Amino acid sequence: MCLVAAVAVIRRGWAEVLFSWPTRGRIEQAIRLDPGNAFHHVAFGRILEEGGADPRPALREALLRLPADALLWVRLGLAEEAAGNTAEAERLLLGAAERSRKHDVRWTLANFYFRQGKETEFVHWARETLLMAYGDSTPLFDLAASLLVAGTRIRSEVLPPDRRPVWIQYAFWSAARKDWVEVEASAGYLGGPKEEAERATLASLAEVLLASYRNEAALELWQRLGRRGVASLEWRIQAHKGVSAVTFASDRRWRVNLTGDQPERCELLVRLVPPGVTEIRWKPGRAVEGFYWEARGHSPSPTPVRRVWWQEGRMPMVKDSLSRVALVYERPPRHVRFEGELHVELIP
Secondary structure (H helix, E strand, C coil): CHHHHHHHHHHHHHHHHHHHCCCHHHHHHHHHHCCCCHHHHHHHHHHHHHCCCCCHHHHHHHHHHCCCCHHHHHHHHHHHHHCCCHHHHHHHHHHHHHHCCCHHHHHHHHHHHHHHCCHHHHHHHHHHHHHCCCCCCHHHHHHHHHHCCCCHHHHHHHCCCCCHHHHHHHHHHHHHCCCHHHHHHHHHHHCCCCCHHHHHHHHHHHHHHHHCCCHHHHHHHHHHHCCCCCCCCCCEECCCCCEEEEEECCCCEEEEEECCCCCCEEEEEEEEECCCCCEEEECCCCCCCCEEEEEECCCCCCCCCEEEEHHHCEEECCCCCCEEEEEEEECCCCCCCCCEEEEEEEEC
16 A cells, blocks of 8 residues: 555655646656646647647546636636537536635626627626725727627626725726716716725826816816815816926916927916806916917807917806816917926916
8 A cells, every 4th residue: 555655655756746847748647647637737738729629638637636616617718618618618607606705706707708709798797896995997899899889888787886986997997088068967976985995096087177178177176085185176287298387376377388398288277267267367467379269168269269378367167067178378370389488476
């Protein structure tokens, strides 16, 4: 008995040595020496697949020896799908989900049902995936947008109600697609920050809304941020290559420096002006070409609601309207880009 046990140990040890330098011949020899080792069959399946052969027989042998390994169920399921056996692939992938609640298994099932075009099953497993999501969920949003005809179905059926980080990602993903209905609906669902770490992220979302002329939605989100958030009616210096600015005198005076490398059109200062403000006045100082103030309503229109050149010194505001006001530089035709300083001073 001792001799038999010693021989078995030697066989398994030599099989491990062969497994450490995996070629087809060595893995086949390792399987003969230690046929009960599931990982040798997995390695053989990988070699078969890389060589263009069918890996399923080797993966089945591995699964027989290690039936609790959910990832083996996934690998064999994907191999069955690639071979056209979708029913068997589905059975195996669902078997993996019974054995593991990990994110990767759920994500694999969501992808499988997306490829099969099965909306109901996709929605279920997409939601299950997001319940366990970590990191970037935008690839799943992309799949959902491609499969589900109505964009609102992602928000109403796929997003888990208690996963706020997922909702925040969805809001920014919708903004990148310029789907402002979904952005504003998501922002409304999120409400104010539930923890301090969310505050800066939601303030960034409000800035995105402001930059896209969603004035009311931006103001509402800032108001929900409270005093510790970014104040909703402050002037903001916009970041552009070739532009820098220094603020003086409690948000009423700025020295804006343009190096000549700035974009041909760029906003320099931006703020929301609430209803009731009748005009904005400033000291125009020396005459400069290419600078003007403009005011826009809640959404972009072909032309601004108001546009006033720098030299005029005042801009009447639209009565009873929340407006997005910006100081803009735009290179005049047949001029080089402005290079130098612009002194901006508002008159109370």
